[in-house]
Amino acid sequence: MDTLRVFIRWLETVDGVEQDLHTKVRSPDLSGEEKSRDVMLDKERADRALEYLRKYKYASRQHVVLTLLWHTMMRVGALHALDVGDFNEEEQSIEVVHRPEKDTSIKNAERGERHIGLSDEVCTVLVDWITDRRPDTTDEHGRHPLISSELGRVHRTTLRRDCYRYTRPCVFTDECPHDRKISDCDAAEHDHPYECPSSVSPHAFRRGALTHALNSEVPEKVLSDRANLSESVLDEFYDNRSKQERMEKRRKYLNHI
The missing domain is CATH 1.10.10 (Arc Repressor Mutant, subunit A)
Incomplete structure (x- = not known):
């Protein structure tokens, strides 16, 4: 509703709607609990997902994506915006940069730019990904995205799908906590992991x-x-x-x- 009110205020400036219409858009008065979503990945599940990827899909795109999200706490938009050159192996850090003119804006724009320190383990995974596993492609702006595919920079939807896919309990065990038959479960399929009640964004x-x-x-x-x-x-x-x-x-x- 806040966003809608801002949009209507802009419409007023171009005479698209009657003046002061935005004052009639009321945002609901929510409590702190109502405004806060409580879905989160606890450390035990994060460790299981990362251990699985470390063992069976080491230095894969999925391993890099989940490792960076957990260890750097960055938003998916920041992850999507990273280039290979933003990783500094010597300083063991990664730089988040706002580049809206090249289709990789980040939340809070320039105020969201920062350097993030990385551990030895995370740096090793990144080096192995860049050296051995990363598709050597560029995006439409000639940049070298850190998280790439054969087609260039990986879409944010793909990054989200990686998270949903490797937080499903059936990845680590043959039993489903939701009493579903894994062989018949749509969420067990590659393209529908978000349908699992236990998978997370x-x-x-x-x-x-x-x-x-x-x-x-x-x-x-x-x-x-x-x-x-x-x-x-x-x-x-x-x-x-x-x-x-x-x-x-x-x-x-x-x-x-």
């Missing part, structure tokens, strides 16, 4: 990774800079810790006062 990786980091006592300022979001947004929309867990974390800092 890229945003669930971001939410789960941030929650795990908070539980591991990583300072909120560090996470807000790394994931490109404010501390207030981090607290309201991404902190999935219970009230009891938050209390115990505070207790550790306040007991000596």
Whole structure:
């Protein structure tokens, strides 16, 4: 509704609608719980997915996609925007850059640009992908996308499908927690993984990774800079810790006062 109101306000400037029509567009008054989605990937499931890919599809596109989403906490738009040249092996970092003129804009535009430090393990996976597995193609702007296919830069839909596909429980076990027969399940097919109730989107990786980091006592300022979001947004929309867990974390800092 907020977006619609902005659009109608623009229509008013070109005389497309009657003046002040935007004032009649009311946004619902939602509580914090209603505004926050609680779907997230917990660390145990993330570890299982990454371990499976590490063992059976090492340095594949899917392995790189899930590894970067979990370890960097970046949005899928940022992942889609990365070029090979944005990865600095020597400094063990990756740079997120806003390039709207070349069809790879990122959320928050220039304010979303940042360098993200990478671990030894993540760097090794990226080097092996670039060296041995990455299709050496360019996009329509002559750029070398980090996540590429034989046709060029991989579409965001493909990145989402990778997440849905490798968070299905049937990938790791022959049993389905939803009492479905795997051989007859549409979600078990390559093109329909999102139909599995247990599969999750890229945003669930971001939410789960941030929650795990908070539980591991990583300072909120560090996470807000790394994931490109404010501390207030981090607290309201991404902190999935219970009230009891938050209390115990505070207790550790306040007991000596």
